Amino acid sequence: MGVTEKGTKGKTFGRRTFLKLGSASLLFSYLFANVKHAFAYWPPKYKITGPKNYWQGPEDDKDQQYFVQDTVNTNQVDQRYIWARIEGWWQRYQIQEADEKFINWFIKDATLPQEPGQLPRLGGAFMPIYGTYGNRRGRRDSQFHLNLACKGGGIPPNKANIKQINQEMIDRIVQPTQEKIAWLHEIIKDTSLWDYSKIVSTEIYVSPEFETHTFLNLMENPISNISFMNRQGGFEHFELRCICKLLCANDPNITEDEQDLILFTNLFHIFWTTITSLDQYPIDLITPVHYIVEQFDNYPYTANGIRTVPPFPYVSSSRRSGKVQRLIELRFGQKG
Numbered sequence: 001m002g003v004t005e006k007g008t009k010g011k012t013f014g015r016r017t018f019l020k021l022g023s024a025s026l027l028f029s030y031l032f033a034n035v036k037h038a039f040a041y042w043p044p045k046y047k048i049t050g051p052k053n054y055w056q057g058p059e060d061d062k063d064q065q066y067f068v069q070d071t072v073n074t075n076q077v078d079q080r081y082i083w084a085r086i087e088g089w090w091q092r093y094q095i096q097e098a099d100e101k102f103i104n105w106f107i108k109d110a111t112l113p114q115e116p117g118q119l120p121r122l123g124g125a126f127m128p129i130y131g132t133y134g135n136r137r138g139r140r141d142s143q144f145h146l147n148l149a150c151k152g153g154g155i156p157p158n159k160a161n162i163k164q165i166n167q168e169m170i171d172r173i174v175q176p177t178q179e180k181i182a183w184l185h186e187i188i189k190d191t192s193l194w195d196y197s198k199i200v201s202t203e204i205y206v207s208p209e210f211e212t213h214t215f216l217n218l219m220e221n222p223i224s225n226i227s228f229m230n231r232q233g234g235f236e237h238f239e240l241r242c243i244c245k246l247l248c249a250n251d252p253n254i255t256e257d258e259q260d261l262i263l264f265t266n267l268f269h270i271f272w273t274t275i276t277s278l279d280q281y282p283i284d285l286i287t288p289v290h291y292i293v294e295q296f297d298n299y300p301y302t303a304n305g306i307r308t309v310p311p312f313p314y315v316s317s318s319r320r321s322g323k324v325q326r327l328i329e330l331r332f333g334q335k336g
Helices: 028-033 100-110 162-172 177-188 213-220 256-270 322-332
Strands: 004-006 012-014 081-086 089-094 129-132 147-150 198-201 223-229 237-247 287-297 306-309
Touching: 081 237, 089 287, 100 177, 100 223, 129 213, 147 213, 162 177, 162 256, 198 256, 213 237, 223 287, 237 256, 256 287
Parallel strands: none
Antiparallel strands: 004 012, 081 089, 129 147, 129 223, 198 287, 223 237, 237 287, 287 306
16 A cells, blocks of 8 residues: 555655645646647548537537537536436436445456556456437437447546546656556555546547437437446446436536546546657547446346345345256355
8 A cells, every 4th residue: 555656757656645735736728728639639430410419619610619418417416416307307316326346346357467568458347338328310320229339437536536636647647557557556446535426438439520329319318327247257247327417628617526527537548558748649538427326236146136226125035946046056155
């Protein structure tokens, strides 16, 4: 726990030290003004959008446009509630935190050793599958509106620590990759730093001229189901059911807390790669924030897909088939 790493400006920061620095000014607007804009950096290969226009801003400068997601209201997130219009009906949902079993699994999977010179392990904690549905008109290239996609993501820092962690990532961004990953693995293990009520991800390709199926679904029906699968053998498998708020850096109504989430998610997205300058990659990619409403444990034989957050009052079964019982005993060495 006493590990320290040398920063890029000649400073040495320990994991505890940088959290004592106080409120660091990240110059958010300055940073965003001095990087390649997402829409310009990721030019679409095809021009394809849905029939409904979600975008506002200058018609002659699409790089400055922003979308308006009018199906989510986050005014009460500090009170642990979020409003969403699902299938045309507004409802208030209580925001939950993932349980201890998921958190312990996430930390273990997210800090798996990485061989020098190898790419980070994909899948597991950092590359779950996202399921969305609800925009039946879509972009007219499919007869279906249910969509699944693998997208990079993770758990963001909590409000008390996100500014300090963002600043530390900025200071370390050009360090050797192995040093950066070692530091990340160290702080990921400290549960006091993170907000386990959210998953953040990126929408890399979305622009006014190219809209993904995920984006179109979330704009109309902001439900996301996120499926995590273990990478180390075994069958740990968790599902988070969420309400998703899409954040666009160009939006003039974005809050300071949302700015912090955008910056963290974008820095985290590029932190695993070799970087020579902060302006090498965009740090204003669209950021979906998935607020956890329910958690399910899909571990076979013992959980079988029950809701664990919030707990659900299931009635215990008095019957279990002999075949299933023998499978449990063979695999786990215990009686079910």
